[in-house]
Amino acid sequence: MTKPGLLSLCVLCSACVVRAPGLDSGPRSNPFGGASEPSMPPGEASEEATDDQLALARDEGRTVDAALRYLLSREAFSGAEVRAGDYRVAVALTPVAGSSARGAGSRMHLVVVVTDGYDGRIVPELTLRAKVLDTTGAVLAERPLAFTWHPLLHHYGTDLELAKAGPYRVQVAIEPARMRRHDPKNGDRYEKPAFADVAWLGVEREPARIDDAARLSFAQAQGAAYRRSLATMSDGVAVDGASRRVGDYVVAYAVEFAEGYWYLANGSLKYAARVEESAETNAHVEVSVMDAETGRFLPGLAVTATLYKDGERVGSEREPFMWHPWVYHYGMNWRVRGAGRYALEVAFERPPYAASASPARFASGGRVRFDAVDIAVGQK
Amino acid sequence: MKTLVRAGRQVLTGAAFVLLALDASAQEDDQIYHWETPRTGWFELQMLNAFVLASAAPYDRFAGAETRKGLEQHFVEVEYGLTDRWSAGVYADFELPPSDSFRYSGVRVESSYRFFERYERVVELALHAEVQVPRPSSGAGEELETRLVLQRDFSDLRVVANPGFALPLSGDASEGLEFSLAAGVYYRRFWRVQPALEYFAEFGSVAAPSPASEQRHVLYPGARVHLAPGLSWLLSVGIGLNETSDRWLLRGVLSYEFPTVPPADQMR
Numbered sequence A: 001m002t003k004p005g006l007l008s009l010c011v012l013c014s015a016c017v018v019r020a021p022g023l024d025s026g027p028r029s030n031p032f033g034g035a036s037e038p039s040m041p042p043g044e045a046s047e048e049a050t051d052d053q054l055a056l057a058r059d060e061g062r063t064v065d066a067a068l069r070y071l072l073s074r075e076a077f078s079g080a081e082v083r084a085g086d087y088r089v090a091v092a093l094t095p096v097a098g099s100s101a102r103g104a105g106s107r108m109h110l111v112v113v114v115t116d117g118y119d120g121r122i123v124p125e126l127t128l129r130a131k132v133l134d135t136t137g138a139v140l141a142e143r144p145l146a147f148t149w150h151p152l153l154h155h156y157g158t159d160l161e162l163a164k165a166g167p168y169r170v171q172v173a174i175e176p177a178r179m180r181r182h183d184p185k186n187g188d189r190y191e192k193p194a195f196a197d198v199a200w201l202g203v204e205r206e207p208a209r210i211d212d213a214a215r216l217s218f219a220q221a222q223g224a225a226y227r228r229s230l231a232t233m234s235d236g237v238a239v240d241g242a243s244r245r246v247g248d249y250v251v252a253y254a255v256e257f258a259e260g261y262w263y264l265a266n267g268s269l270k271y272a273a274r275v276e277e278s279a280e281t282n283a284h285v286e287v288s289v290m291d292a293e294t295g296r297f298l299p300g301l302a303v304t305a306t307l308y309k310d311g312e313r314v315g316s317e318r319e320p321f322m323w324h325p326w327v328y329h330y331g332m333n334w335r336v337r338g339a340g341r342y343a344l345e346v347a348f349e350r351p352p353y354a355a356s357a358s359p360a361r362f363a364s365g366g367r368v369r370f371d372a373v374d375i376a377v378g379q380k
Numbered sequence B: 001m002k003t004l005v006r007a008g009r010q011v012l013t014g015a016a017f018v019l020l021a022l023d024a025s026a027q028e029d030d031q032i033y034h035w036e037t038p039r040t041g042w043f044e045l046q047m048l049n050a051f052v053l054a055s056a057a058p059y060d061r062f063a064g065a066e067t068r069k070g071l072e073q074h075f076v077e078v079e080y081g082l083t084d085r086w087s088a089g090v091y092a093d094f095e096l097p098p099s100d101s102f103r104y105s106g107v108r109v110e111s112s113y114r115f116f117e118r119y120e121r122v123v124e125l126a127l128h129a130e131v132q133v134p135r136p137s138s139g140a141g142e143e144l145e146t147r148l149v150l151q152r153d154f155s156d157l158r159v160v161a162n163p164g165f166a167l168p169l170s171g172d173a174s175e176g177l178e179f180s181l182a183a184g185v186y187y188r189r190f191w192r193v194q195p196a197l198e199y200f201a202e203f204g205s206v207a208a209p210s211p212a213s214e215q216r217h218v219l220y221p222g223a224r225v226h227l228a229p230g231l232s233w234l235l236s237v238g239i240g241l242n243e244t245s246d247r248w249l250l251r252g253v254l255s256y257e258f259p260t261v262p263p264a265d266q267m268r
Helices: A003-016 A020-025 A051-075 A212-237 B002-023 B263-267
Strands: A078-084 A087-095 A107-116 A128-133 A139-148 A155-161 A168-174 A180-182 A194-201 A240-246 A249-256 A261-265 A268-271 A283-291 A303-309 A312-319 A321-323 A329-334 A340-348 A366-375 B043-054 B072-081 B086-096 B103-115 B124-134 B143-154 B157-168 B178-187 B193-205 B216-228 B231-240 B248-258
Touching: A051 A078, A051 A087, A051 A107, A051 A212, A078 A194, A087 A168, A087 A194, A107 A128, A107 A168, A128 A155, A212 A240, A212 A249, A212 A283, A240 A366, A249 A340, A249 A366, A283 A303, A283 A312, A283 A340, A303 A329, A312 A329, B072 B103, B193 B231, B216 B248
Parallel strands: A180 A321
Antiparallel strands: A078 A087, A087 A107, A107 A155, A128 A139, A128 A168, A139 A155, A168 A194, A180 A261, A240 A249, A249 A283, A261 A268, A283 A329, A303 A312, A303 A340, A321 A329, A340 A366, B043 B072, B043 B248, B072 B086, B086 B103, B103 B124, B124 B143, B143 B157, B157 B178, B178 B193, B193 B216, B216 B231, B231 B248
């Protein structure tokens, strides 16, 4: 590289590196302007969410934000955050567990935290892809990002072994979300793909030593916020609900009337009005699986629910993840025989991200039975 | 701007439905209002077509026919969700009197408000009001009609009742407040086809009800067919229960509810 070229690069880097300690003012505009145009997803009182319930989601979002600030300021080499579409996307480079090497060829971890632009909660069940480039624009790595369980902050991530030293430019592509979304007003989000272009991320800064107690405290704060939402659903909104610990998990259910949702079809969101136009389905069975240690919701599970009435099996349904304006859950509309007392069995496999969880946990899936589940029938 | 473009598109869509109605065949303003209203920013288009197959009842609108036999009525409605509970709409009414030409017969402006949340009370409760402004040459007078909407789901069975009161606002108002009742039972177990039984009665003046023989009582067995999510067609046959009612009618109510302006977009 010529001297003027090098000088220009230095000036560019000094202007654009967003160092972690400077992130306390929230997301800033991307110096490259490469992010999708920011849009504010809806957050309005609706049939599914009162203002107070939306506030619960924002409370949870604040705990996520606090953990993110901590990660960026204490645990990351560097990081930056931008608004992109309906999301806030934070990108950081951190050491891999047990290593502090950061030169060319050493392993490091790419952290991408995708949160909702309105309430700040982590958006799970997304499909992400990241590209890492050097200062010449050469692609050093390109790969999908898996949802990663993390003792401080769940995120999308991957371990990297980059041949060249930084600084790095990271481009993150988010596909339109495939999950179902409750709420005719607030569920209309994540329809468009989003893109975030973050530069320059360096690895010069030495992160502080990992503080397990601090991590646990931030994680428990996230879990406590989620549990408050869950308790509000279970005790104040749902027809019935309860929770039980099983191994490394806490499993909860809530039963409501059958309800509509948005779904992605041919690239655009459609509202499943059919649920409201008949009694074809007459109950909505919600399941939540949490990390027992912190109370945080665990996405990405294959959950199956089975209902029994008077000892006889009514049916089994796969319960997909349901985005909800204030309490994420797995859920499905059911056709049950009528109002009354049922037994509910919930089974799920080991999370796909269990192998990367450190310290080790989630050695197996879970199965739990609730013997007295009161179901009322109808459509919401 | 985006919202304006969308709203313009909705108006054009509504106009297209009106034109469609002009070409459609047949029907009577027997209609039951359910508790549900379009959500904020959502539209509902409705076209009601009725065809009087046999009737000895006198035809008292416009001139040129003695009975209602052969009468066709077409009503086109556009309803808009002002809030999740409150909607407003407008009807354009057309009819083809026996042995005459198709004509515009009047306009109606309506509004509905639903109370409480579903299943919060013993019955779902809503209030519907409409002002009817008939075409002057029809001979009919303006009228204010209010209806209570009482609805209850008994598992797969929905029961709806619309007791109504009509107050003449012009013309011969000597009879004063009139009372009517519309009620329906719907079996909603399956989405595609839902059998329905509807009943309409007009009892005359509240102060001096008409004798039973002069009241109007019509029963409509039929079915609601869902053609697609949001799009349904209620088809039924009307059977007059006394001499002063039309003897046989055919009726269709085509409804389409759609979120042309998704609520989320209103906030962006």
